[in-house]
Amino acid sequence: MAKLKIKTGDQVRVMAGENKGREGKVMRVLIEQNKAIVEGVNMIKRHLKPSANNPQGGIAEREAPIHISNLTLLDKNGKPTRVGYRMEGDKKVRFAKTTNEVI
Helix, strand or coil: CCCCCCCCCCCCCCCCCCCCCCCEEEEEEEEEHCCCEEEECCCEEEECCCCCCCCCCEEEECCCCCEEHEEECCCCCCCCEEEEEEEEEEEEEEEEECCCECC
C-alpha cells in the first residue's frame, strides 16, 4: 500500500474525469481503496427506503469517493502543487513544492 500525500482537511482540485477543475476540501481519505471523499465533488443520488428516521424515503445526494490519482493539492495561493517531505528539527513535515512552505 502506497503512502498517500493527501490528508483530511486539505484543499484539492480534481485534475481528471467528469468533475475536472472543481475544488473542495477533503472530508475523508479511504486509505485501503486509494480514494478520497471531497466536499461538493462527484455527487451521486442515493435512493432511500422509508425508515423511522426518514418516514418519507426519497432520494438523497451525497459525495462519492474519487481516486487519489485524480486529485492534486492546492497551495495557499490556490495553485496546484506537488507534495514533498523534509525534516524540521526532529519532525517530518509536508511542504508545497511550488512555494516551499510547510502545509
